[in-house]
Amino acid sequence: MQKLGTTLSSFIIDEQRKLGNKASGEFTGLLNDITIACKGIANLVNMGDLADVLGATESENSMGDVQKKMDLIANDLFIDALENNGHCAGMASEELDEILTLPDGKPRGSYLVTFDPLDGSSNMDINMDVGAIFSVLKAPKGKENPTAEDFAKPGTEQVAAGYCLYGPSSMMVLTTGSGVNGFTLCTSIGEFILTHPDMKIPEDTSEYAINSSNQRFWEPAVQEYIADCIQGEEGKLGKRYNMRWVAAMVGEIHRILCRGGVFLYPIDERNRDVGGKLRLLYEGNPMAMIVEQAGGAADTGYGRIMEVQPNGDPHQRVPVIMGSKNEVEKILSYHKS
Ligand code: AFP
Numbered sequence: 042m043q044k045l046g047t048t049l050s051s052f053i054i055d056e057q058r059k060l061g062n063k064a065s066g067e068f069t070g071l072l073n074d075i076t077i078a079c080k081g082i083a084n085l086v087n088m089g090d091l092a093d094v095l096g097a098t099e100s101e102n103s104m105g106d107v108q109k110k111m112d113l114i115a116n117d118l119f120i121d122a123l124e125n126n127g128h129c130a131g132m133a134s135e136e137l138d139e140i141l142t143l144p145d146g147k148p149r150g151s152y153l154v155t156f157d158p159l160d161g162s163s164n165m166d167i168n169m170d171v172g173a174i175f176s177v178l179k180a181p182k183g184k185e186n187p188t189a190e191d192f193a194k195p196g197t198e199q200v201a202a203g204y205c206l207y208g209p210s211s212m213m214v215l216t217t218g219s220g221v222n223g224f225t226l227c228t229s230i231g232e233f234i235l236t237h238p239d240m241k242i243p244e245d246t247s248e249y250a251i252n253s254s255n256q257r258f259w260e261p262a263v264q265e266y267i268a269d270c271i272q273g274e275e276g277k278l279g280k281r282y283n284m285r286w287v288a289a290m291v292g293e294i295h296r297i298l299c300r301g302g303v304f305l306y307p308i309d310e311r312n313r314d315v316g317g318k319l320r321l322l323y324e325g326n327p328m329a330m331i332v333e334q335a336g337g338a339a340d341t342g343y344g345r346i347m348e349v350q351p352n353g354d355p356h357q358r359v360p361v362i363m364g365s366k367n368e369v370e371k372i373l374s375y376h377k378s
Contacts, residue, residue: 049076049213049224049233056217071128071152071177072201072215076233078122079173079205079213082115082159083226086171086207095166103138103356111165112136115158115173129154130180131187133322133355140355142186149185152200153178153192155323155355160204161289170208172291176327177201189353196326196347203327204291214240214298216334221298242337243301246365248283250293251305258309262342262375278371290319294328294363298335303364303372307342317341317358321351325359332363339363342376 047055053069085092094111102108116136123129127148132141133155143149156175164171177200181191203215211226213233223237249270256264270282285302287293293304306318319325329339329346339346341360351357362372 045230045232045234046227047235049215049235052222052224052235053217056219060219067128067151068200068217070126071123071150071154074122074126074128075119075154075156075175075203076213078115078119078158079211080226080231080233081118081122082111082173083205083207083211085111085114086165087211087228089165089168102136104135108136109159109162109165111171112159112162119154119156119158119173119175123154126150128152130184131191132156133189133192134158135320135323135356140187140189140192149180151180151182153180153187155192155327157320157323160291160324161287164287164289170206170287170289170292172204172206172289172295174204174291174324174327175202176323176330189355192322192355193351193353195350196321196329199326199330199347202330204294204331206291206295208292208295212237212295214295214331216331218330218334221331221335223298237299240298240335242298242332242335242365244336244366246297246301246303246368247280248285248296248300248302249305249368250285250287250296250302251307252286252288253284255309255311258311259307260309260342260376262372262378263305263307263309266372266375290324290328294332297332297337297364301365301368303362303368305372306361308360312358315358317360319359319361321346321349321357321359322355325349325361328361329363336366337364338366338369340369340373342373 128150130149135157161171201217213224221240224233225236269276273281332339
């Protein structure tokens with residue numbers, strides 16, 4: 042008998058059942074909304090110039106990044122999918138200055154969603170990997186319009202996190218707190234199908250990812266670790282390392298989930314005043330939850346990312362060192378010494 046495989050929605054329903062959750066269907070519905078947004082984005086990313094979605098706009102986001110056409114389209118698709126079905130009560134997006142509450146009259150749900158709708162969007166114009174990252178938090182009960190304060194929860198309070206990688210194939214990778222599973226989009230039937238069950242990051246690695254052009258700004262700990270990696274067999278780490286840089290965090294973390302590695306965007310002299318480069322609520326925390334759930338580690342260099350107490354700014358930044366557990370620990374030992 043021909044089989045369709047396990048679809049993302051049937052997987053989520055089954056997982057909720059196993060956890061004994063008295064499913065109202067709302068959480069499943071919320072993840073379904075996110076999935077629909079990602080399918081819409083995947084379709085346009087895949088069409089590229091044929092859909093007239095390449096290139097920049099004249100606007101900038103709150104961080105001063107020039108917004109690409111596809112940044113804004115992906116952001117609209119997330120909002121459209123999330124604001125109509127009564128599963129979500131508010132959103133925070135890389136592309137929105139402030140928290141987004143729902144228009145009057147729209148049903149409010151029990152969840153808050155933060156997202157970077159198109160991570161690595163400068164890769165769009167060169168037909169390279171991009172992705173979406175999202176995190177789900179519980180909404181405060183009985184509050185019509187959640188505020189920034191309601192989003193200011195440490196990563197340990199996330200109820201789900203995931204990313205969708207738009208690469209040679211589109212893949213949704215998801216955790217609801219009991220492991221990490223990967224689903225590949227079958228474009229013929231328009232469904233994400235379970236292809237990578239129970240993803241685990243190898244504990245050891247000899248592959249790292251860092252933007253080396255920032256070397257002169259790094260702290261001594263990172264300078265020393267990378268110098269030792271470059272020394273290879275002759276250095277203190279005693280083995281040859283390989284370096285990869287996709288320039289989209291989704292791509293780096295996906296590679297690490299598939300074959301191990303470490304990804305660093307550390308605090309440095311250029312970004313120290315703002316606290317790092319990547320954003321805590323929709324990049325650092327969701328990726329940290331995925332990496333930890335897959336057996337890896339995720340740290341700022343000075344503590345676990347998911348334990349950073351947010352300051353109420355939805356665009357707060359955080360230093361990131363994450364990936365294979367033993368290698369992250371090695372990097373942390375450079376910070377300690
Ligand atoms: P965009 O989403 O603004 O393209 O940024 C991507 C990103 O936040 C992250 O995904 C990359 O790891 C990092 O920036 C790349 O930054 P640089 O190559 O500029 O150092």
